[in-house]
Amino acid sequence: MIVKGGSPAIHKLGDIRREEDELIIVKSETEDHFIGNFVEGFGFMEVKYQKSDCRPLLPSEIEKLNNSRIGLGGIIYKLQVDSEGYPIQTDEKERQ
Template identity: 80%
Template sequence: MMKPRYLILKGGSPAIHKLGDIGRDEDDLIFVKSETEDHFIGNFVEGFGFADVEYRKSDCRPLTPGEIEKLNNSAFQLGGVRYKMRVDSEGYPQKN
């Protein structure tokens, strides 16, 4: 079983959901939770919340140092509680 992590889906790559291809034109942040031999399975970080989307491994890349810095300086709010994001140099989530 793989450890969940953040990656970038390269722009123009397919993102296969049971409703069809929901890929995006620009590079986009994804969170992957599992994998098969050829695909990562997860979801886009922003958007409509489609789960269990399949991304070809060859269409994904690690986060750049600049993308990691941006994530580590961001936060989100749920139900009045503010959460700060933290990832390590390989895109693995870190506890605050």
């Protein structure tokens, strides 16, 4: 899911909103909120996002993510996501 830039992102420490649209991972939901975390950042968990402030990924955003690579500990992993932006496990990796 994508949370629209400038939308509230409520954490127990306060509002941690971002000014740009951001990819989020949803862990659970209530009637009015998705609960999860930003994919990138400081690792704040259990953040509440209003459902009306979220949208599914566009096909172009999925394509961009699926053409991305992430480097961790000297290994480069090819990123693959499903239509909602959740990572798909692949074994494709390269050593730096």
